[in-house]
Amino acid sequence: MMKRFFIFLILAIVGYYIVDVVSQIPFGENRVNVGDYYLDKSPSELKVSNTVTAIVVNYRGFDTLGEVTVLFLAATGLASIMFRRKRKGEKDIRAKKASSRIIQIGSQILFPIIILLGAYVFIHGHLSPGGGFQGGVIIATASLLMLISYRKFKVNHSTISWIESIAGIVFVLLGVTGLILGKTFLENFLPTGELNNLLSGGIIGIIYVAVGFKVAAELTGLIDTLLLNNRPEANKEK
Amino acid sequence: MNWLVIPIIVLVILTIAAAIYAVISKNLLYAVVSTGVVSLGLSMFFFILQAPDVALTEAAIGVALTTIIFIITIRNTTEIECCDEKKSKIDVKKGGEK
Amino acid sequence: MMNEFLMISFYGTAIALILIGLYATLAKKNLLKIVIGLSIADSGLNLLFMAIGYVKDGTAPIFSAEVVGKNVVMVDPVPQALVLTAIVIGFAVTAVALSLVMRLYRHHNTAAIDEIKNLKW
Incomplete structure (x- = not known):
């Protein structure tokens, strides 16, 4: 009983302070500062229609490299936590x-x-709205559908590993090429075409294709690792 | 924007009711499906806020992948009932109270 | 009037989701319920972040063929890029937490945290 009372007290204090801070932010006002610069430069200099893609891949591309690393670490950590040596005849x-x-x-x-x-x-x-992460997740959902319907559908783990590693290396190599050519890391060095064309935006399209492949391969491997874990009836140990 | 009043009210009630049911329910499978409904309502909120990229990402990750990972965990731990009653020897010792 | 209604509904839903998720993390005894609370609190935070970046009567920040050259008001694109990353990282955290729950169940054969403290020695 005392524990419930203290939990409600903590939630009331946290809720009061959040409401106090957030109610001072007016809703819907036009106070865009940095976003104005991106909305201005993106169709004129970079010739990319989707501003969110231009921010994620080009203007803040280093954060996307960090996010791809976090996904890779999560998939590896999960596979290593769930590791279990096979017994004889299992x-x-x-x-x-x-x-x-x-x-x-x-x-x-x-x-x-x-x-x-x-x-x-x-x-x-x-x-158009979309990108590497969305496309990769949709492809992982397709392979999940096949893994659930057929018991004999196998995913070749070494192929998945190779696709994922090569896609990650392509991303980092594109960034390092910017360094070699004398500019900054992940600088746009290919010519930008016209607006609303498929071949526009320099290296943005190529980076997103690499990210799409990497996320799809990673999530397929993750789901396959989880699904093959044996049920608890076969788990009678310790 | 005036015709959006009734859909927004319905969406708010649906999201908050699904979140409360996910926390209170004793059957873990129902709680996981309610978490998927919360993600779906959130994806509709992102669409009303004029953000199609974020709505796509939340709908794909929150509804499909999170639900399937939770269901695989439930299958491997076989705990369908929440807040498991204590095992029989502790029950006898404490006279059956929680 | 319309602005006040939208402000209360968006901010209110986000804060309610955060508090409900925090309550499930603090007060529940089943490990899976704790992870569900973590996931709901993540979703509430993302909604709060997005609701701050909304501009009245703005449209999506995509320059399709009809919008190029005209002077339209667009919503802020920077919070959308940040929330995109946050959703993916939230999913990664949930996946690792669930793998830890499975490993704990394999070792102790129970999923209630009270029992796991009792079986320490």
């Missing part, structure tokens, strides 16, 4: 019985369509 089981025919046929039809949608989203990241 098989990898996923489900007790197979799915029905409707689910199997339906996922076979949907699988290439979802991959096509994900590829469209990350290739056109600088023209």
Whole structure:
């Protein structure tokens, strides 16, 4: 009883201070300062239609490199925490019985369509809403669909590893090329085309394609690691 | 913007009710599905705030991937009921109180 | 009038989600409920951040073919870029927390934190 009272007291104090600070920020006022500069320079200098993509990849590109690293560390950490040595004669089981025919046929039809949608989203990241992260997550959802419907669907872990490593290396190499050419890290060194064209924006499109591949491969490997963990009936240890 | 009043009220009530149910419910599977409904309501909020990129990201990550990771955890821990009653030997010792 | 209503609804929902998530983290005894509370508090914070960057009668910051050259008011694009990163990192934190829950269950065979303290020796 005392514990509940103290928890409510803490929540009331935190809530009061948050409301006190946030109510002093007027809602909907036009106080854009740095955003005005980005909204001005993005269609005129960089020739990129999607301003959010230009900020994420070009103006604040270093933060995106950090985010990709955090995702990679999370996937590696998860795989290493869940590691378990196989005992003798233990098989990898996923489900007790197979799915029905409707689910199997339906996922076979949907699988290439979802991959096509994900590829469209990350290739056109600088023209319409979307980008590398969104497209990568959509492709991971497609492979999750196949992993749930079929018990024999296998994901080759070494191929996934190679795709992920090569995509990450491409990202860092593009940044270092900016350094070699005498400018800053992750500087835009390819010619920018016209607005609303597919080949516009210099290296922004190439970076987002690399990020899309990397996120898709990483999340597929993560879900496959989690799904293959044995059920607790096979876990009778300690 | 005046026609948006009723949808915004419905969305606010839906999101907060789903969040309260996710915390209070005793069945863990229902709580996880309610977390997915909170993410869905949040994606609609982002769309009303004129941000299509963020709405796409929240809908893809919050609804699909977070729910599936939670369900895989429930499958591996097999704890369907929340706030597990204590095991039988401690129950006998304390006379059955929580 | 409309502005006041929007302000109360957006800020109010975000703060309510943060407080509900914090309550679940502090007061619940099942490990999975604690991680659910963490995820809900993350979502509330992202909504609060986005609601600060809204400009009245603004539109999405994308220069499609109809909008180029005209003088339209657009919403602030900087908080959107930051919230994009924050959502992905929130998901990564939830995934690692859940893998720790699974490992704890494998070792102690229970998912209530009271029992785990009792089984220490």
